[in-house]
Amino acid sequence: MQRIIKFKEPIPTSGKGKRASHVYRIAAEIMCQKGYEGTSMNDIAEAAGLTKAGIYHYIRGKEDLLFEIMTYAMDNLDQRVIAPAREIADAEERLRKIVEGHTRRLLEGVGAITIVLEEMAALTAAHRRIIKARKRAYFDFIRQTLQQLESEGKLRNVNHTTAAFSLLGMILWISRWYRRDGKLSADQVMKDYVDIAMNGLLKYGSGSLR
Amino acid sequence: MQRIIKFKEPIPTSGKGKRASHVYRIAAEIMCQKGYEGTSMNDIAEAAGLTKAGIYHYIRGKEDLLFEIMTYAMDNLDQRVIAPAREIADAEERLRKIVEGHTRRLLEGVGAITIVLEEMAALTAAHRRIIKARKRAYFDFIRQTLQQLESEGKLRNVNHTTAAFSLLGMILWISRWYRRDGKLSADQVMKDYVDIAMNGLLKYGSGSLR
Numbered sequence: 260m261q262r263i264i265k266f267k268e269p270i271p272t273s274g275k276g277k278r279a280s281h282v283y284r285i286a287a288e289i290m291c292q293k294g295y296e297g298t299s300m301n302d303i304a305e306a307a308g309l310t311k312a313g314i315y316h317y318i319r320g321k322e323d324l325l326f327e328i329m330t331y332a333m334d335n336l337d338q339r340v341i342a343p344a345r346e347i348a349d350a351e352e353r354l355r356k357i358v359e360g361h362t363r364r365l366l367e368g369v370g371a372i373t374i375v376l377e378e379m380a381a382l383t384a385a386h387r388r389i390i391k392a393r394k395r396a397y398f399d400f401i402r403q404t405l406q407q408l409e410s411e412g413k414l415r416n417v418n419h420t421t422a423a424f425s426l427l428g429m430i431l432w433i434s435r436w437y438r439r440d441g442k443l444s445a446d447q448v449m450k451d452y453v454d455i456a457m458n459g460l461l462k463y464g465s466g467s468l469r
Numbered sequence: 470m471q472r473i474i475k476f477k478e479p480i481p482t483s484g485k486g487k488r489a490s491h492v493y494r495i496a497a498e499i500m501c502q503k504g505y506e507g508t509s510m511n512d513i514a515e516a517a518g519l520t521k522a523g524i525y526h527y528i529r530g531k532e533d534l535l536f537e538i539m540t541y542a543m544d545n546l547d548q549r550v551i552a553p554a555r556e557i558a559d560a561e562e563r564l565r566k567i568v569e570g571h572t573r574r575l576l577e578g579v580g581a582i583t584i585v586l587e588e589m590a591a592l593t594a595a596h597r598r599i600i601k602a603r604k605r606a607y608f609d610f611i612r613q614t615l616q617q618l619e620s621e622g623k624l625r626n627v628n629h630t631t632a633a634f635s636l637l638g639m640i641l642w643i644s645r646w647y648r649r650d651g652k653l654s655a656d657q658v659m660k661d662y663v664d665i666a667m668n669g670l671l672k673y674g675s676g677s678l679r
Contacts, residue, residue, distance in 0.1 A: 292590055293506070293590065294504050294506045294588075296504045296507035297504075297506035377645075380502055380503065415665070415668065416664070417665060418657060424642060424643075424647075425662060427642065428639040428640070428645075428646075429638040429639040432637065433634075433638070435587075436634045437634075443628060443630065447628060451627035451628055451631040451632065451635070455625070455627060455669040456635075459664075459665040459666065459669025
């Protein structure tokens with residue numbers, strides 16, 4: 260994690276407010292570069308252009324900040340990916356919507372925030388339980404969709420748990436390789452990911468897929 | 470990374486010797502649990518059952534140890550996955566061999582070692598260049614195989630760089646989810662991964678795939 264990710268996206272005005280989400284993004288980047296343990300509140304304050312007193316206006320401490328970043332990431336996933344997909348009754352369409360939605364979020368969002376989601380060991384037990392349950396709920400949502408496809412005879416002859424993890428792996432890895440200033444456009448990558456995922460998981464030939 | 474991985478596999482007698490690879494595995498696990506920055510040489514010595522003086526017999530220091538673990542992981546990949554696959558002229562067979570070989574290594578090996586491979590920022594510049602070049606060589610090997618499949622009209626209509634990263638993502642993620650003491654056997658997961666990857670990337674229907 261050498262490269263500083265540029266903030267090309269406008270900072271969203273989420274519930275927590277502009278300034279807080281700006282701090283989350285910067286903090287996530289620094290944690291990716293230096294590791295969670297190697298990052299100090301001072302490093303974050305400096306990068307965010309805040310005084311040490313200023314940063315404590317937003318966050319109580321480093322563990323609390325990590326939990327806030329993870330909550331922000333999961334809220335984002337809930338609102339932009341899970342909620343719209345839940346509206347879709349057809350499992351094949353729902354799966355496509357999940358792949359499209361999650362892939363797009365990762366291609367357009369701040370990769371560091373997704374990577375920081377793995378720092379589970381640094382959370383307090385209470386915070387860890389909360390994030391773990393939210394990740395689990397997303398995983399179960401994907402797996403249930405695959406189970407529905409299985410019962411409809413559409414899933415390949417693969418275990419649905421294995422299938423769900425292989426899908427999550429290919430999607431989450433985007434945060435580690437995709438460069439917004441590189442040659443590949445987000446639209447192009449998203450289209451390819453949908454193709455690879457749908458054909459990899461479902462029995463249909465490419466003919467039946469958009 | 471809460472769970473301690475059990476060492477069910479016999480410790481291999483690699484070039485560096487039994488004892489060293491044993492220390493690498495233990496060190497990788499602790500680094501996964503505590504983070505690289507949060508891990509001390511003392512923690513590693515204690516877990517490996519060595520005195521502090523004893524551990525310095527094997528390694529000069531923490532950064533050096535990290536580099537040694539990564540070198541061990543890349544040597545393993547070279548010997549067990551890349552070298553056998555390079556022998557195969559047919560690109561489809563070669564791709565299958567890569568997926569089978571790498572997946573099997575991850576299912577049977579110590580996941581922590583793969584996860585530690587991402588701690589690139591903690592390396593010295595000279596060490597980072599070496600590991601980066603080795604990772605790059607593996608990536609290029611996969612991508613060249615996909616390019617050959619493309620020129621043979623066998624690759625789906627997807628960018629080969631995107632295809633290579635999606636494949637690596639689904640494979641590398643195994644280290645984060647697979648539990649050897651869980652319900653899914655390594656053979657079952659490997660078979661499913663080959664199915665999903667080959668069908669996701671290649672134009673053939675499942676009929677032409679083993």
